[in-house]
Amino acid sequence: MKTSPSTTNQQAASSPPASAAALRLQGVHKSFHTNQGPFEAVAGIDLEVGTGEIVAFLGPNGAGKTTTIDMMLGLTVPTSGTITVFGRTPRAAVEAGEISAVLQTGGLLRDLTVRETVTAIAALHGAKERIDTVMERTDIMSLAKRKVSKCSGGEQQRLKFALALLPDPRLLILDEPTAGMDVSARRSFWATMRQDAVAGRTVLFATHYLEEAQEFAERTVLIGAGRVLADGPTAQLREMTGGRVVSALLPTGRPTTPAVQALRAVDSVSSVRLTGQRVLVTGPDSDAAARMLLNELGATDLEITTPTLEAAFMALTGEES
Known part of the structure; x- marks a missing residue:
């Protein structure tokens, strides 16, 4: 089927470019x-x-x-x-x-x-x-x-x-x-x-x-x-909230302050929180924090969790959890 130049031009005008984004x-x-x-x-x-x-x-x-x-x-x-x-x-x-x-x-x-x-x-x-x-x-x-x-x-x-x-x-x-x-x-x-x-x-x-x-x-x-x-x-x-969280139990009978100070001195650690003997370490290099907790500080019951999208959402939008 042949088309006239005017018909072709009309089709071109009504059709979106092939490379258009969705x-x-x-x-x-x-x-x-x-x-x-x-x-x-x-x-x-x-x-x-x-x-x-x-x-x-x-x-x-x-x-x-x-x-x-x-x-x-x-x-x-x-x-x-x-x-x-x-x-x-x-x-x-x-x-x-x-x-x-x-x-x-x-x-x-x-x-x-x-x-x-x-x-x-x-x-x-x-x-x-x-x-x-x-x-x-x-x-x-x-x-x-x-x-x-x-x-x-x-x-x-x-x-x-x-x-x-x-x-x-x-x-x-x-x-x-x-x-x-x-x-x-x-x-x-x-x-x-x-x-x-x-x-x-x-x-x-x-x-x-x-x-x-x-x-x-x-x-x-x-x-x-x-x-x-x-x-x-x-x-x-999800990583924009500061990286993975490493949770572990510090040994009982030892002062916790030196352990917290040692963890905060690690370059890849963003934050350290302590609740009783349970320490929570946040940072992009969870392996470094885990090695220190296990090998140098004698921690036990270690767990590594990935930040959730909810955490990123709360951090970036200022919403309260």
Whole structure:
């Protein structure tokens, strides 16, 4: 089939560049007018997410997460700065079916059955052929005849997930996606997400389950006060709290002060805490601390633990545990 030059130019204008990032935010600000005056919810975010990444988007309440997600989806526009999804505006990407979302807000029609709900939304997307595929993929086929009002919170989340998959989006934005799911359903959900990421789908999710981000996200973005506080591999962010913690029991019958002073003199030790005979040593080189405790100080019951993402979250956002 031949195309005219004008047709070719129109296609080029409507198609995003092949090298476009899945998601790019550049200098994004968002302000609102309140009774107390202007409030800047997002104070300058720069972020780029590549194709096939699974990224956790974390921050305390009021950090600007929801506002940022709304802008990513074209539900609101930045006061300044730009957002693109595969080279398009968010609204154009939504219309093209390249981005979908599972949000906490937005209800389902309670009097419809699960299959009727999926069928209705599939008709809007012109994706009737995907009904069975997404229902099987999200494990809701057994709920097909059940009314939405009779579904549990976790089952309704799985239904929302099915609806989001209908246009076969290249980017999924998930806001607390596993809220209400039991442990088994959460693990099944993330197994599906990993398979999709391997196939090239990009996933960005906000969650309050820090262990979920720690286990399933390759990369974590921490935000606070409308800005990116940290962005990097999840394992690397965990180390930002000062390294591993070495715990051991110092020998009874000996003064503990010399032992604590010796540990604090080690270059790789960041902090030393003492509770009775139990000493906690934090630092990037846990091996050096362990050798001193065992070989020089005669300590016993030694344990080495890796810092959690929760610890990094608390340290970087200033939240109290």
